[in-house]
Amino acid sequence: MRIDLLxxxxxxxxxxxxxxxxxxLSELxxxxxxRQTQSRIWRRVVSSPLMRAHAAAAEFARQTGCALAIDPDWSELDFGRWDGRTRADIAGEAGGAALLDAFYSDAAVAAPDGESWADLQARIARALDRILSSPEAAPALVVSHGGAxxxxxxxxxxxxxxxxxSLRIRPGTRIAVEAGRGESGAPWAEIIEIIQP
Structure with a gap:
């Protein structure tokens, strides 16, 4: 089934x-x-509950009449005490640069009072399993975040x-995959399109 990750x-x-x-969202x-959704047709839209994703997903669903599901598992990574700050600001603190390096290279490392990449991957795996379990509602558009x-x-x-x-996912990037499950039940996918804003 086709899934567009936006x-x-x-x-x-x-x-x-x-x-x-x-x-x-800004006007841009x-x-x-x-621009990423213009003249496109999806049978359902799944969105993060965060307003920067949800507001646009809800508008698209209203305009096109497709089904909309809000799934908290598609929320962005919880950066804990780093949330809302820049990497440069964090790196400027004592020990900050080393912790940032560990965070971006080791999936088990979390931001202080935040979530690790392994935690994020576990909830995204659940979210993808729900989408793949109902292939009758394909293709699907997922409106989410860079980390997710x-x-x-x-x-x-x-x-x-x-x-x-190694893959740049700027705001407004859409990545389309063809996805499914193998005979063992494990998910698979191939990227079929990457559209930068």
Whole structure:
């Protein structure tokens, strides 16, 4: 089945670790979303509950009449005490640079009081399993976040954490995959399209 993974448009805070911090889409962000969905047809839309994803997904569902499901598992990574800050600001603190390096290279490392990549991958795996379990509602559009989309690609393609940084997923990027389950029940996918904003 085809699944389009769409990162919400820009909020004007590119470079900030906005996990639970939830600024609204900027006008450019709305434009990015509309260009990525214009003249496209999906039978259902699944969205993160965060407003920067949900607001645009809900508008698209209203305009097209397709089903909309809000799934908390598609929320962005919880950056804990780093949430809303820039990497440069965090790196400037004592020990911050080393912790950031560990965070981006070891899936078990979490931001202080936050969530690890392994935790994120576990909930994205659940979210993808729900989508793959109901293939009659394909194709599907998932409106989510950069970290969640990377976790989805890791789950479907078997990519390791360090490999995830080799693909730029800017706000407004749409990545289409053809996905399913093998005879063993394990998920598989191939990327069929990447559309940068």
């Amino acid at each position: 990162r919400h448009g820009t909020t004007g805070r590119d470079g900030h670790l906005d996990g639970r911090t939830d600024p609204p 962000g709305w434009d990015q979303f509309r 989309i990377r976790a989805a690609l890791a789950h479907l393609l078997g990519w390791r954490l360090r490999q995830l940084w």
